[in-house]
Amino acid sequence: MDRERQEKQEAIFQAALRVIKEKGFHKTRMADIAKEAGISYGLIYHYFPGKGKLFEAIQERWWGGLFGLMKRIERENLGVPERLRAVIDYFLGTYYENPELANIFITEISRSTSNLSPERLRHFKDFMEMIQKVMKEGQSLGFLRDDFPSRYLTYMFLGGLETFISAMVLVDQKFKDLAQKEKVSRGILEIFLGGAMKREFPVEGP
Amino acid sequence: MDRERQEKQEAIFQAALRVIKEKGFHKTRMADIAKEAGISYGLIYHYFPGKGKLFEAIQERWWGGLFGLMKRIERENLGVPERLRAVIDYFLGTYYENPELANIFITEISRSTSNLSPERLRHFKDFMEMIQKVMKEGQSLGFLRDDFPSRYLTYMFLGGLETFISAMVLVDQKFKDLAQKEKVSRGILEIFLGGAMKREFPVEGP
Amino acid sequence: MDRERQEKQEAIFQAALRVIKEKGFHKTRMADIAKEAGISYGLIYHYFPGKGKLFEAIQERWWGGLFGLMKRIERENLGVPERLRAVIDYFLGTYYENPELANIFITEISRSTSNLSPERLRHFKDFMEMIQKVMKEGQSLGFLRDDFPSRYLTYMFLGGLETFISAMVLVDQKFKDLAQKEKVSRGILEIFLGGAMKREFPVEGP
Amino acid sequence: MDRERQEKQEAIFQAALRVIKEKGFHKTRMADIAKEAGISYGLIYHYFPGKGKLFEAIQERWWGGLFGLMKRIERENLGVPERLRAVIDYFLGTYYENPELANIFITEISRSTSNLSPERLRHFKDFMEMIQKVMKEGQSLGFLRDDFPSRYLTYMFLGGLETFISAMVLVDQKFKDLAQKEKVSRGILEIFLGGAMKREFPVEGP
DNA sequence: AATGAATGAGCCTTCATTCAT
DNA sequence: CATGAATGAAGGCTCATTCAT
Numbered sequence: 001m002d003r004e005r006q007e008k009q010e011a012i013f014q015a016a017l018r019v020i021k022e023k024g025f026h027k028t029r030m031a032d033i034a035k036e037a038g039i040s041y042g043l044i045y046h047y048f049p050g051k052g053k054l055f056e057a058i059q060e061r062w063w064g065g066l067f068g069l070m071k072r073i074e075r076e077n078l079g080v081p082e083r084l085r086a087v088i089d090y091f092l093g094t095y096y097e098n099p100e101l102a103n104i105f106i107t108e109i110s111r112s113t114s115n116l117s118p119e120r121l122r123h124f125k126d127f128m129e130m131i132q133k134v135m136k137e138g139q140s141l142g143f144l145r146d147d148f149p150s151r152y153l154t155y156m157f158l159g160g161l162e163t164f165i166s167a168m169v170l171v172d173q174k175f176k177d178l179a180q181k182e183k184v185s186r187g188i189l190e191i192f193l194g195g196a197m198k199r200e201f202p203v204e205g206p
Numbered sequence: 207m208d209r210e211r212q213e214k215q216e217a218i219f220q221a222a223l224r225v226i227k228e229k230g231f232h233k234t235r236m237a238d239i240a241k242e243a244g245i246s247y248g249l250i251y252h253y254f255p256g257k258g259k260l261f262e263a264i265q266e267r268w269w270g271g272l273f274g275l276m277k278r279i280e281r282e283n284l285g286v287p288e289r290l291r292a293v294i295d296y297f298l299g300t301y302y303e304n305p306e307l308a309n310i311f312i313t314e315i316s317r318s319t320s321n322l323s324p325e326r327l328r329h330f331k332d333f334m335e336m337i338q339k340v341m342k343e344g345q346s347l348g349f350l351r352d353d354f355p356s357r358y359l360t361y362m363f364l365g366g367l368e369t370f371i372s373a374m375v376l377v378d379q380k381f382k383d384l385a386q387k388e389k390v391s392r393g394i395l396e397i398f399l400g401g402a403m404k405r406e407f408p409v410e411g412p
Numbered sequence: 413m414d415r416e417r418q419e420k421q422e423a424i425f426q427a428a429l430r431v432i433k434e435k436g437f438h439k440t441r442m443a444d445i446a447k448e449a450g451i452s453y454g455l456i457y458h459y460f461p462g463k464g465k466l467f468e469a470i471q472e473r474w475w476g477g478l479f480g481l482m483k484r485i486e487r488e489n490l491g492v493p494e495r496l497r498a499v500i501d502y503f504l505g506t507y508y509e510n511p512e513l514a515n516i517f518i519t520e521i522s523r524s525t526s527n528l529s530p531e532r533l534r535h536f537k538d539f540m541e542m543i544q545k546v547m548k549e550g551q552s553l554g555f556l557r558d559d560f561p562s563r564y565l566t567y568m569f570l571g572g573l574e575t576f577i578s579a580m581v582l583v584d585q586k587f588k589d590l591a592q593k594e595k596v597s598r599g600i601l602e603i604f605l606g607g608a609m610k611r612e613f614p615v616e617g618p
Numbered sequence: 619m620d621r622e623r624q625e626k627q628e629a630i631f632q633a634a635l636r637v638i639k640e641k642g643f644h645k646t647r648m649a650d651i652a653k654e655a656g657i658s659y660g661l662i663y664h665y666f667p668g669k670g671k672l673f674e675a676i677q678e679r680w681w682g683g684l685f686g687l688m689k690r691i692e693r694e695n696l697g698v699p700e701r702l703r704a705v706i707d708y709f710l711g712t713y714y715e716n717p718e719l720a721n722i723f724i725t726e727i728s729r730s731t732s733n734l735s736p737e738r739l740r741h742f743k744d745f746m747e748m749i750q751k752v753m754k755e756g757q758s759l760g761f762l763r764d765d766f767p768s769r770y771l772t773y774m775f776l777g778g779l780e781t782f783i784s785a786m787v788l789v790d791q792k793f794k795d796l797a798q799k800e801k802v803s804r805g806i807l808e809i810f811l812g813g814a815m816k817r818e819f820p821v822e823g824p
Numbered sequence: 825a826a827t828g829a830a831t832g833a834g835c836c837t838t839c840a841t842t843c844a845t
Numbered sequence: 846c847a848t849g850a851a852t853g854a855a856g857g858c859t860c861a862t863t864c865a866t
Binding site for chain 4: 859860861862863864
């Protein structure tokens, strides 16, 4: 049945996430994944064409979710801070619900250029451009400072966001609860928008 | 002569940087490095005990420089913004002078936990703590906002900084000249301190 | 099936014996063993963890059999000459049934100290001590001469025995039949016990 | 000067003996020998054509000495026991004066067929034949028992002798003094000739 | 003569992938 | 569908030997 096939495939997928998170992609052997999934290693090839394709599927899962979000954001016509907040929430939410996937994004996808096929690199740039578009809009609306290129704002925003996750990844820290996640989410946005410097009259959050 | 040996070792080191930058550590074969350095395969082993040690030497080069800087900063009793600026300049300066090393830091050292020996992980945490100390000092001096943990400020700062480099790495972008480097450096600090939001009366830089 | 696995492993084991006998352990390449066994060389690693472990297994096979014999001897409460005869028979019997194993014992295990792990050296000394115990018993029973240390008798006995095998190994000589083996066995014992010198009245065999 | 060259060559030779004794021939690297000799490793090649030839020289040294002895024995028209005693003394004497050489004979030359070139094998057989000739003479003179082939006596004699040395090699035991060496020498001969069995009237040594 | 940098063939081992059952 | 035995390309490392200085 097709349904069963899907479930098995997903089980292998999740097993792969767990192992790759632990050992990194290059050090992960197909046999490890099979063992983690509790199946024989030959069976993986009934569900995925090969190791490379399996890894691509993982990346696709991440990007698929993220681009889905970006499209939703564009459709829903939100304000700039709300959009940024939505992006932050996507990252933190994924880390909350599927920490392995977020972990792998940070450690294997986000930076490493060696795993990056040209197509995959495209994803990155596309995503950056989407964020940059938001920044530009914020600048033209007079909400964001325009004394620096929108690229700068983009880097700062995504960098801060990623590093929050990275730090949690590095120490394998989990969110205690949703409230903590909310607090972090708000913190990232506020520091990004308001900056680190103290002011006489605290800047009102957006 | 010892001098010649040093130079040869450095030549191999730099060749390794170039190859690793291009292919990533795991996909880099010793033969590639030898070819890039224009020497025979076995000769690498006269200068480095093995692939792992060579990679460790690369990481050490990065951390050595960075910790050297951090010590200097602590000694020289600079103000908070000046310290942060020095850190930014170190990252950008390394990228300017030795782009491969900075690249490798971003793609292979900075995130990947799989390459991380416990000792190496130590470096990370130590560095984060050094930055966090600066943030704490800024908070206690009343210069930095204290409505968020100093950790948050640390993540935002380092994240933004790293991502500036990352983005340049991704597109293999070089600084046109020192002036451009200066501009970026100032931008990072200012956005971090002042935030992305526009204000009626632009915040004075520190 | 487990049975098949055992058989395959044994086939590789025997192939290894044949090759090592021919080329010596150090000059034996895994590829040689694979070729001799008629399999691809990667397959060896499904059955043995590595070259070293394969060699250890070979040594273990020898010592396992020998110590098994020694235990049986001690249990069965045989007389001194019968015990010595049993040891001789074990050596000759192994050479008869598995000439490669006996050969390797002689050429690679028996003497070479460089292949000898401390554990392996233990085996040697243990075995020597077992024989020496027999000699001591013979001396205290008044059956063996006691004007020399029991060690001397031990060396002479084991030396003669080993060299019989060695000589056969060197010229790749096989026993024609069991009768010949019996004759040799008796000869070794008799010369050891009675000595090489002729006497007026031939010494009665034990 | 030729004299100096000879001395240097001998120094390398002795260094090789020491290292090979410790690590075995196969695990001995040319660099080890050079280090032990206190010279650069390239220099060895000024004195020996290569590793193999160096090892052959070592074997030649042993066999040269031994065959020299055998010739002398034949010339001097000694009795059978005296000849056997001379052979024993040669082995023990070499072990006494140049333990490394005797050690290497036992561990690397005596048994290992893998190090044995056909020419080297020849030496063995020649030597065995020389001893066997002695045994045959003893038999035809009525001094040695003739109810077994002379080969058997040969194996027993050489086996016992070798194993005495082997045992000393294994535990790295040295002779305390010449007297001890004499005692061992006599013991070997007496046990070989008189056998291990006790008799009413102890057999007179020859 | 002496040095040690340089070379590269050789070999062990790993592991993605295939395939017979 | 499921298994795991089998394959063999790939790559790290060693070390005997050569050779420029």
